[in-house]
Amino acid sequence: MPKPRALVVLVPLLLLTACGTETGAGGGTGSGADTVSPDLPLAGTQWTVDAVTVDGRRSVAPDGARLDFGQDGRARGNTGCNTFGATVVVRGDGVTVTPQEVTEIGCPADRQRFEQELLKAFSGPLKGTTKGDALRLDSPDGRNGLELTAEPAAALRGTTWKVDGLVSGESTASLPAGSEAKARFVIGADGRVTGNLGCNDFSATARLDEKARTLTVEGPAATTRMMCTSPQMKLETRLYELLDGPLAYRLNHRTLTLTDASGEGLTATATAR
Numbered sequence: 001m002p003k004p005r006a007l008v009v010l011v012p013l014l015l016l017t018a019c020g021t022e023t024g025a026g027g028g029t030g031s032g033a034d035t036v037s038p039d040l041p042l043a044g045t046q047w048t049v050d051a052v053t054v055d056g057r058r059s060v061a062p063d064g065a066r067l068d069f070g071q072d073g074r075a076r077g078n079t080g081c082n083t084f085g086a087t088v089v090v091r092g093d094g095v096t097v098t099p100q101e102v103t104e105i106g107c108p109a110d111r112q113r114f115e116q117e118l119l120k121a122f123s124g125p126l127k128g129t130t131k132g133d134a135l136r137l138d139s140p141d142g143r144n145g146l147e148l149t150a151e152p153a154a155a156l157r158g159t160t161w162k163v164d165g166l167v168s169g170e171s172t173a174s175l176p177a178g179s180e181a182k183a184r185f186v187i188g189a190d191g192r193v194t195g196n197l198g199c200n201d202f203s204a205t206a207r208l209d210e211k212a213r214t215l216t217v218e219g220p221a222a223t224t225r226m227m228c229t230s231p232q233m234k235l236e237t238r239l240y241e242l243l244d245g246p247l248a249y250r251l252n253h254r255t256l257t258l259t260d261a262s263g264e265g266l267t268a269t270a271t272a273r
Contacts, residue, residue, distance in 0.1 A: 039090045040128045042069040046253050047148035052121040056143050059117055079115035081107035095126045105174045121146050154254045154270035157187050161256050161268035169263045178231035198235035199228035216246040
């Protein structure tokens with residue numbers, strides 16, 4: 001497995017042009033008008049990547065593979081390991097993608113392979129087709145493409161949040177290598193937070209102030225007493241330190257960010273339903 005490297009903070013990268021519907025005058029006789037089909041409604045949408053096809057070979061996506069199109073024309077995605085960005089121009093059902101930055105976290109071999117395929121498929125001129133909550137983006141020759149499903153927004157309470165990054169000020173770093181699988185938690189309607197922060201299961205009483213957008217764990221957490229690998233214990237220690245005090249939260253569709261007064265915190269993603 002490649003040696004993990006520091007996570008690169010992505011800069012907003014995309015320009016998504018919405019042209020809408022254009023109507024032009026017909027010939028000199030004024031007998032008709034030419035209508036351009038409206039652009040694909042991609043701005044402000046979030047998608048789960050279900051599968052990609054490269055050179056006619058289809059591969060099912062790993063957990064965490066996703067693609068988001070921002071309202072401001074920026075798009076970002078996750079390959080199931082690294083995050084990436086690309087500039088996108090939309091005209092009618094045509095989507096032109098110019099890849100930009102990719103972070104460089106070390107991944108297992110199967111995820112590396114899928115990552116290479118996804119980045120190859122999400123490049124160049126593509127044609128978009130929608131059906132219900134599904135979106136396909138295919139190359140002109142049909143040999144490369146992506147299969148996507150629209151993601152519903154996640155509720156703060158009752159959702160299982162998988163911890164996927166550590167926040168420090170304006171930057172976000174990956175979790176310690178070897179600790180990525182277990183850390184997750186649920187904020188219950190009964191005011192309890194339960195889950196696992198890298199090694200041991202935990203349960204704690206919490207006070208959620210949705211007006212102030214703060215989460216405060218009240219009193220010590222009850223935990224199991226297992227011994228785990230060094231990376232898992234390191235992550236658990238860090239996350240328990242973060243829970244010792246009020247945390248500001250920010251919920252963006254299916255991403256939750258918790259930070260303390262100094263700007264230290266975590267990011268978590270809603271798990272698939």
